[in-house]
Each structure stands twice: as C-alpha cells, then as structure tokens.
Amino acid sequence: xxxxxxxxxxxxxxxxxxxxxxxxxxxxxxxxxxxxxxxxxxxxxxxxxxxxxxxxxxxxxxxxxxxxxxxxxxxxxxxxxxxxxxxxxxxxxxxxxxxxxxxxxxxxxxxxxxxxxxxxxxxxxxxxxxxxxxxxxxxxxxxxxxx
Numbered sequence: 218x219x220x221x222x223x224x225x226x227x228x229x230x231x232x233x234x235x236x237x238x239x240x241x242x243x244x245x246x247x248x249x250x251x252x253x254x255x256x257x258x259x260x261x262x263x264x265x266x267x268x269x270x271x272x273x274x275x276x277x278x279x280x281x282x283x284x285x286x287x288x289x290x291x292x293x294x295x296x297x298x299x300x301x302x303x304x305x306x307x308x309x310x311x312x313x314x315x316x317x318x319x320x321x322x323x324x325x326x327x328x329x330x331x332x333x334x335x336x337x338x339x340x341x342x343x344x345x346x347x348x349x350x351x352x353x354x355x356x357x358x359x360x361x362x363x364x
Contacts, residue, residue, distance in 0.1 A: 252330065297313075309327050326342060
C-alpha cells in the first residue's frame with residue numbers, strides 16, 4: 218500500500234538516494250517543519266522523497282528498525298517504508314511507525330506540537346487516543362551531549 222502511495226506522489230518530488238544524503242535531508246525536513254531532528258532515527262536509508270506541493274514525504278530503508286527512546290522508556294518500530302503528510306509542527310496520515318505500549322505495538326498515525334512553548338509533542342493513533350511526551354526526548358542523541 219505504501220509503495221502505491223509513494224508512486225502517486227513521485228512526480229515533482231525532490232528525491233534523494235544513499236544513506237548519508239538521505240539522513241541529512243530527512244533531518245533538514247524535520248527541522249524545516251519545526252519537529253525534533255531525532256524523530257526518525259533510521260539507518261541504511263535507500264531513498265527519501267518530499268513532494269512540497271502535497272506535503273507528502275517518504276523514507277525507504279533496507280530493513281525495519283526498532284529504536285529505544287531512552288528518555289521516555291519507549292520502543293518505536295519503523296517499517297521499511299515510512300510515509301506522512303508534513304506541515305509546520307505536524308506529521309499526519311503517518312504510516313510505518315508503531316510504539317510499544319505494555320505488550321502490544323500501537324500504530325502511530327499523527328505527530329504534532331500544538332504549542333511549542335509547552336515543550337510537549339503529541340503522538341496520536343488511528344483510534345483517536347493520544348499521548349504527550351517532552352520534545353527533548355526526540356532530539357538527536359549527539360545534540361543532547363552538546364547541550
């Protein structure tokens with residue numbers, strides 16, 4: 218399904234291939250959207266695309282990845298394809314991302330920062346349930362060391 222979504226947004230999109238440039242471009246896009254740069258801690262990225270007209274973004278990686286956000290004690294799973302529509306301080310219609318809550322994986326479909334001064338970021342599920350965390354928990358690890 219994600220591959221079909223990506224195909225429909227490829228025309229007029231900025232597309233990058235190769236791990237190093239893809240990591241850089243994904244961080245730049247998160248920064249441009251005023252979202253924490255460590256929100257997508259992906260590895261072995263094959264392709265990043267961004268269609269500015271529709272706001273659609275995608276990331277393809279060689280294999281799925283589970284990342285532990287230590288500051289909040291949460292494990293997050295990223296599929297081989299992650300897609301979303303991005304706008305200022307928000308990712309909506311997100312696919313390919315799940316968070317482990319107790320013993321089950323919960324799909325994350327929306328991420329947003331309602332009020333930047335609050336220091337909180339909200340993660341929403343397709344069922345409408347949401348949870349807030351400190352934005353600082355999603356900054357890049359090396360940036361935390363510098364602070």
